Amino acid sequence: MAKIVGGLATSHVPAIGKAMSEQKFQDPYWKSFFEGYEPARAWLEKTKPDIAVVFYNDHGLNFFLDNLPTFAVGAAPEYGNADEGWGLPVVAPYPGDPALSWRLIEDLVAEEFDVSTCQQMKVDHAFWIPMALLWPGAQRPVRVIPIEINTVQHPLPSAKRCFKLGQAVARSIAGWDKDLKVVVMGTGGLSHQLEGERAGFINKEFDLQCLEDIVAHPEKLTGYSNFELVELAGSQGVELLMWLAMRAAMGPEAQVVTSSYHVPISNTAAGLLVLEPKARAMAEAV
Amino acid sequence: MAKIVGGLATSHVPAIGKAMSEQKFQDPYWKSFFEGYEPARAWLEKTKPDIAVVFYNDHGLNFFLDNLPTFAVGAAPEYGNADEGWGLPVVAPYPGDPALSWRLIEDLVAEEFDVSTCQQMKVDHAFWIPMALLWPGAQRPVRVIPIEINTVQHPLPSAKRCFKLGQAVARSIAGWDKDLKVVVMGTGGLSHQLEGERAGFINKEFDLQCLEDIVAHPEKLTGYSNFELVELAGSQGVELLMWLAMRAAMGPEAQVVTSSYHVPISNTAAGLLVLEPKARAMAEAV
Amino acid sequence: MTRNAPPSIPGTPVFTGVQAVRGYALNHLCYSLNDAANRATFKDDPMAYCARYNLTPEQTEAVRSLNVLAMIAAGGNVYYLAKLAGVYGLGVQDIGAQQTGVSLEEFKQKLLEAAH
Amino acid sequence: MTRNAPPSIPGTPVFTGVQAVRGYALNHLCYSLNDAANRATFKDDPMAYCARYNLTPEQTEAVRSLNVLAMIAAGGNVYYLAKLAGVYGLGVQDIGAQQTGVSLEEFKQKLLEAAH
Ligand SMILES: [Fe+3]
Numbered sequence: 001m002a003k004i005v006g007g008l009a010t011s012h013v014p015a016i017g018k019a020m021s022e023q024k025f026q027d028p029y030w031k032s033f034f035e036g037y038e039p040a041r042a043w044l045e046k047t048k049p050d051i052a053v054v055f056y057n058d059h060g061l062n063f064f065l066d067n068l069p070t071f072a073v074g075a076a077p078e079y080g081n082a083d084e085g086w087g088l089p090v091v092a093p094y095p096g097d098p099a100l101s102w103r104l105i106e107d108l109v110a111e112e113f114d115v116s117t118c119q120q121m122k123v124d125h126a127f128w129i130p131m132a133l134l135w136p137g138a139q140r141p142v143r144v145i146p147i148e149i150n151t152v153q154h155p156l157p158s159a160k161r162c163f164k165l166g167q168a169v170a171r172s173i174a175g176w177d178k179d180l181k182v183v184v185m186g187t188g189g190l191s192h193q194l195e196g197e198r199a200g201f202i203n204k205e206f207d208l209q210c211l212e213d214i215v216a217h218p219e220k221l222t223g224y225s226n227f228e229l230v231e232l233a234g235s236q237g238v239e240l241l242m243w244l245a246m247r248a249a250m251g252p253e254a255q256v257v258t259s260s261y262h263v264p265i266s267n268t269a270a271g272l273l274v275l276e277p278k279a280r281a282m283a284e285a286v
Numbered sequence: 287m288a289k290i291v292g293g294l295a296t297s298h299v300p301a302i303g304k305a306m307s308e309q310k311f312q313d314p315y316w317k318s319f320f321e322g323y324e325p326a327r328a329w330l331e332k333t334k335p336d337i338a339v340v341f342y343n344d345h346g347l348n349f350f351l352d353n354l355p356t357f358a359v360g361a362a363p364e365y366g367n368a369d370e371g372w373g374l375p376v377v378a379p380y381p382g383d384p385a386l387s388w389r390l391i392e393d394l395v396a397e398e399f400d401v402s403t404c405q406q407m408k409v410d411h412a413f414w415i416p417m418a419l420l421w422p423g424a425q426r427p428v429r430v431i432p433i434e435i436n437t438v439q440h441p442l443p444s445a446k447r448c449f450k451l452g453q454a455v456a457r458s459i460a461g462w463d464k465d466l467k468v469v470v471m472g473t474g475g476l477s478h479q480l481e482g483e484r485a486g487f488i489n490k491e492f493d494l495q496c497l498e499d500i501v502a503h504p505e506k507l508t509g510y511s512n513f514e515l516v517e518l519a520g521s522q523g524v525e526l527l528m529w530l531a532m533r534a535a536m537g538p539e540a541q542v543v544t545s546s547y548h549v550p551i552s553n554t555a556a557g558l559l560v561l562e563p564k565a566r567a568m569a570e571a572v
Numbered sequence: 573m574t575r576n577a578p579p580s581i582p583g584t585p586v587f588t589g590v591q592a593v594r595g596y597a598l599n600h601l602c603y604s605l606n607d608a609a610n611r612a613t614f615k616d617d618p619m620a621y622c623a624r625y626n627l628t629p630e631q632t633e634a635v636r637s638l639n640v641l642a643m644i645a646a647g648g649n650v651y652y653l654a655k656l657a658g659v660y661g662l663g664v665q666d667i668g669a670q671q672t673g674v675s676l677e678e679f680k681q682k683l684l685e686a687a688h
Numbered sequence: 689m690t691r692n693a694p695p696s697i698p699g700t701p702v703f704t705g706v707q708a709v710r711g712y713a714l715n716h717l718c719y720s721l722n723d724a725a726n727r728a729t730f731k732d733d734p735m736a737y738c739a740r741y742n743l744t745p746e747q748t749e750a751v752r753s754l755n756v757l758a759m760i761a762a763g764g765n766v767y768y769l770a771k772l773a774g775v776y777g778l779g780v781q782d783i784g785a786q787q788t789g790v791s792l793e794e795f796k797q798k799l800l801e802a803a804h
């Protein structure tokens with residue numbers, strides 16, 4: 001049976017993509033940021049997952065306001081990125097797993113999640129930058145199922161709804177009758193704001209509290225409305241929704257494998273969090 | 287405050303559009319079919335609704351499998367149809383009401399319906415043929431909010447989920463702080479099947495039972511799975527989902543204004559049903 | 573992944589994810605036929621149009637022979653296939669007759685009989 | 689329809705339905721700039737491109753003057769506006785500096801200070 005072996009959440013700031021393509025790993029601005037990912041990659045090399053289910057938010061590459069989903073699930077054979085208008089590289093596409101995608105979609109619709117389905121889907125920097133941070137270069141050792149969550153157009157789905165989505169995804173994975181190791185990812189955040197007179201807003205105190213609460217007290221975070229999250233974490237800080245969906249998939253208790261926090265990367269407070277479901281850790285300790 | 291004054295459900299067979307454009311109202315094949323709509327039009331002339339919320343299913347005009355919503359809510363200033371590939375006329379566009387659309391969308395997302403939003407949206411025969419049957423010609427006396435429900439790609443939303451959607455739409459309408467009369471429409475059905483060796487399948491007995499049950503015992507119909515509906519009513523008979531969403535918006539009890547049933551229209555058993563919420567009828571009787 | 577299989581209903585293909593995966597190229601081609609200019613291009617040279625949309629040999633042969641059941645077996649969805657039928661002036665009753673192996677008149681007669 | 693109004697957060701526009709209605713033409717233009725060919729056409733003659741997308745006079749003036757706050761006031765969504773900024777080689781820090789009325793260096797300094 002398929003098994004969730006862990007969860008990863010990371011920021012997806014476009015500038016990271018530029019820094020990677022320019023090999024700025026030793027640059028003073030970037031060095032400690034990139035070093036933060038080494039334990040995550042080591043954990044992945046040890047864990048060797050087969051499948052990554054990735055909660056991310058499109059920034060106007062694949063979806064427009066003429067047909068904007070609240071939740072969209074990829075069901076494509078592969079997912080390529082594309083130029084988003086400001087010069088990021090086009091990378092090798094990521095292999096999908098349509099049969100698993102449809103299994104997931106069937107389970108989600110049966111649980112009354114009204115998802116859109118995408119048999120063809122371009123994935124933007126919010127998808128590929130986290131992938132490239134965790135699996136560098138052209139290697140594609142995992143098959144992916146992207147799940148897109150609307151953060152472009154209010155009303156966004158509530159933190160509670162995204163948490164329920166993550167729980168439903170975990171229930172579906174637990175029912176996949178194949179021997180697969182699955183990681184669940186959430187991309188985006190932490191606090192940042194691109195628009196308005198408050199552009200550049202960062203809330204370090206809130207972010208650090210988030211990094212604690214999301215592990216042990218996610219219900220504190222799902223208690224916020226999206227407008228409260230905008231106020232506390234900035235307009236784009238609502239990308240925390242992706243982290244909450246990932247966290248929900250870990251089950252009631254999770255433990256931290258590694259975590260890092262770095263301010264600023266471009267306009268953003270960048271965070272990384274790797275979790276394991278606690279039941280698994282205990283089972284292995286026995 | 288806004289008020290639901292009634293509900294209308296009707297088949298949307300493309301051949302009806304062709305017959306209307308060819309003025310076949312007195313043709314022996316069509317005469318009794320078109321006559322069935324006279325009481326519905328008389329009721330509309332008396333009731334004079336301002337807004338029509340229309341549950342319908344796209345047949346591959348506006349939506350494709352690259353981004354296929356389960357539920358999509360229109361938020362456009364107007365909705366035009368278009369040639370669908372087989373020669374139906376292009377009609378004058380239908381005026382929308384974006385402010386009301388967004389109000390509805392906000393309420394639905396708050397109630398955990400994961401709708402797609404459409405600021406630009408072509409409506410196919412499933413939308414405009416019912417509109418043209420009920421408000422003939424180029425007159426556009428109502429503003430519309432189309433709500434599209436997926437019947438193209440399984441998994442479809444369940445009958446139970448569509449019923450809940452209709453209930454949520456009714457709650458939203460009840461909260462609109464404008465003095466508006468609203469009709470809720472559902473289009474499609476009744477039994478028919480276009481594909482496979484069973485093409486041409488019609489189940490009159492099931493349809494007639496439906497026309498009774500949907501009024502007094504909708505829970506009997508929402509108990510069916512979509513595969514059961516396909517078996518009983520044909521592949522496209524699942525369009526009953528639209529009727530159920532409309533029925534749900536009428537509240538616990540509804541009464542029949544008029545109803546008709548006509549077999550066949552093209553490949554389809556065509557039905558018409560006009561309802562009023564019972565509370566309203568009682569209030570008026572007092 | 574047995575969940576992907578719907579219950580079997582005789583003579584009734586159900587368009588689930590399995591069909592969607594198989595039929596994407598064919599359905600994509602058919603969807604493009606909403607556009608009148610694309611319909612003209614298709615009519616000019618159907619086989620070239622099939623190649624442009626990367627149809628499988630099975631799908632291409634089904635289009636060439638205008639065999640609706642073969643198109644469905646190759647993953648076609650009837651909502652999109654109807655647009656291809658439209659290019660040839662065929663309506664839902666024509667494709668109904670073809671799929672059930674009767675003449676158009678016989679198919680219409682069967683529908684009339686459903687009234688009783 | 690008071691429900692459409694989100695709570696007021698100083699300096700923080702929230703893109704609700706009201707903004708979406710107002711800004712559709714501008715956002716549509718910006719979305720088209722994902723495509724390199726469209727970016728070239730835009731750069732050749734920005735005002736002609738604005739006319740082609742039916743921008744309002746307010747939106748056209750905001751594009752002409754490259755004023756991000758004015759674009760947002762005219763219904764622009766920052767996710768789409770970023771693509772327009774990209775045409776001019778402007779990144780999120782550039783538009784952050786412009787919107788907050790400081791130099792790029794000052795804006796970067798403010799971000800660095802958020803670390804403490
Ligand atoms: Fe982002």
Ligand SMILES: [Fe+3]
Binds near residue numbers: 345412475525
């Ligand atoms: Fe239909």
